[in-house]
Amino acid sequence: xxxxxxxxxxxxxxxxxxxxxxxxxxxxxxxxxxxxxxxxxxxxxxxxxxxxxxxxxxxxxxxxxxxxxxxxxxxxxxxxxxxxxxxxxxxxxxxxxxxxxxxxxxxxxxxxxxxxxxxxxxxxxxxxxxxxxxxxxxxxxxxxxxxxxxxxxxxxxxxxxxxxxxxxxxxxxxxxxxxxxxxxxxxxxxxxxxxxxxxxxxxxxxxxxxxxxxxxxxxxxxxxxxxxxxxxxxxxxxxxxxxxxxxxxxxxxxxxxxxxxxxxxxxxxxxxxxxxxxxxxxxxxxxxxxx
Amino acid sequence: xxxxxxxxxxxxxxxxxxxxxxxxxxxxxxxxxxxxxxxxxxxxxxxxxxxxxxxxxxxxxxxxxxxxxxxxxxxxxxxxxxxxxxxxxxxxxxxxxxxxxxxxxxxxxxxxxxxxxxxxxxxxxxxxxxxxxxxxxxxxxxxxxxxxxxxxxxxxxxxxxx
Numbered sequence: 001x002x003x004x005x006x007x008x009x010x011x012x013x014x015x016x017x018x019x020x021x022x023x024x025x026x027x028x029x030x031x032x033x034x035x036x037x038x039x040x041x042x043x044x045x046x047x048x049x050x051x052x053x054x055x056x057x058x059x060x061x062x063x064x065x066x067x068x069x070x071x072x073x074x075x076x077x078x079x080x081x082x083x084x085x086x087x088x089x090x091x092x093x094x095x096x097x098x099x100x101x102x103x104x105x106x107x108x109x110x111x112x113x114x115x116x117x118x119x120x121x122x123x124x125x126x127x128x129x130x131x132x133x134x135x136x137x138x139x140x141x142x143x144x145x146x147x148x149x150x151x152x153x154x155x156x157x158x159x160x161x162x163x164x165x166x167x168x169x170x171x172x173x174x175x176x177x178x179x180x181x182x183x184x185x186x187x188x189x190x191x192x193x194x195x196x197x198x199x200x201x202x203x204x205x206x207x208x209x210x211x212x213x214x215x216x217x218x219x220x221x222x223x224x225x226x227x228x229x230x231x232x233x234x235x236x237x238x239x240x241x242x243x244x245x246x247x248x249x250x251x252x253x254x255x256x257x258x259x260x261x262x263x264x265x266x267x268x269x270x271x272x273x274x275x276x277x278x279x280x281x282x283x284x285x286x287x288x289x290x291x
Numbered sequence: 292x293x294x295x296x297x298x299x300x301x302x303x304x305x306x307x308x309x310x311x312x313x314x315x316x317x318x319x320x321x322x323x324x325x326x327x328x329x330x331x332x333x334x335x336x337x338x339x340x341x342x343x344x345x346x347x348x349x350x351x352x353x354x355x356x357x358x359x360x361x362x363x364x365x366x367x368x369x370x371x372x373x374x375x376x377x378x379x380x381x382x383x384x385x386x387x388x389x390x391x392x393x394x395x396x397x398x399x400x401x402x403x404x405x406x407x408x409x410x411x412x413x414x415x416x417x418x419x420x421x422x423x424x425x426x427x428x429x430x431x432x433x434x435x436x437x438x439x440x441x442x443x444x445x446x447x448x449x450x451x452x453x
Binding site: 050077134135172 | 327328329330331332388389390391393394400401403404405406407408409410413414
């Protein structure tokens with residue numbers, strides 16, 4: 001069901017802190033990353049006694065997928081996919097927090113991407129319910145792309161992905177997170193400099209970058225950008241940042257640079273975990289050194 | 292027509308109990324997964340029902356064959372009672388994680404979230420409980436065959452006494 005009822009994409013209620021990125025790849029503010037153009041595609045999933053809203057926005061060269069529980073509902077795992085897009089098949093995955101019955105609305109969760117949407121919306125897959133988020137399936141129409149990694153533009157625009165909003169923590173209660181990852185090519189000729197920026201919100205509380213050697217406690221909130229996880233990235237992260245890479249209120253951003261003679265676009269997931277449990281994830285492409 | 296009559300009919304038609312047991316396991320494997328709509332759980336349930344059904348048939352037969360009517364029926368009763376535990380747990384897990392049970396029993400919310408956050412553990416619990424349940428139910432089914440009560444298992448002859 002399509003309802004054009006939300007023409008304005010509201011800015012998040014909490015700001016990201018100051019960032020310290022080089023001027024050349026300073027990202028636009030998170031709030032303005034995706035200014036919606038036209039009406040969003042919206043709907044409500046209702047199978048199995050659940051009820052939550054989903055919305056797909058598109059702006060100038062960007063997309064936003066919003067999931068929002070409704071009052072009186074339990075926490076719920078949701079996975080929104082478009083498998084035909086080989087670059088970014090996972091549009092948005094999260095555990096929506098429990099929403100008390102007394103309120104009129106529940107906090108939203110957004111997955112934003114700065115890759116442009118196709119002109120025509122396509123049918124996507126929205127799985128929800130159960131521990132595997134596949135007990136029920138809806139097929140809503142949404143703004144998507146359907147690109148192969150090899151199709152990426154030759155001018156190498158920054159690739160930015162954001163997870164932001166309220167997710168259900170290990171007890172199902174709302175936990176605000178905001179993570180932005182950006183991959184840029186910082187030089188136009190060889191050797192290229194591939195830069196990776198990871199920023200978090202102060203309100204999100206202390207977040208920790210995932211490293212192979214860390215052993216998180218069940219309450220630690222971990223950021224994993226699986227696309228860029230390789231020996232060169234970890235080595236640069238260890239060299240260019242102080243241990244233990246905590247992205248907390250007093251350390252809101254980290255930047256890593258890798259030199260490469262050639263590079264390509266690859267895509268795996270950006271995941272926010274609590275302990276070992278996934279709170280939210282989405283496909284998050286990045287430029288990687290070619291082998 | 293009693294169960295015994297049906298069994299006699301099957302045997303008179305040449306359908307031996309192994310065939311019926313295997314058929315029952317196949318039926319369970321085909322239809323039990325539809326208690327849930329989750330494709331992931333379908334895989335776990337099918338695998339567990341198949342393994343539990345075959346093992347239940349095999350182990351019950353090898354343990355109780357030829358031990359007489361009373362022993363077998365007593366064991367069957369015990370298996371049926373014990374099977375209620377894993378089967379109830381199986382249904383509870385499905386209703387808890389996929390249904391709205393926790394909305395009405397708020398004490399179950401933390402338990403539900405625990406399993407939602409651990410999908411592999413949740414899938415394994417569902418698989419183990421239904422596998423164990425079918426193991427016990429198939430055992431009880433095997434023990435309903437009068438032929439099993441009186442059929443001594445084939446064992447190697449004892450070595451001659453010198």
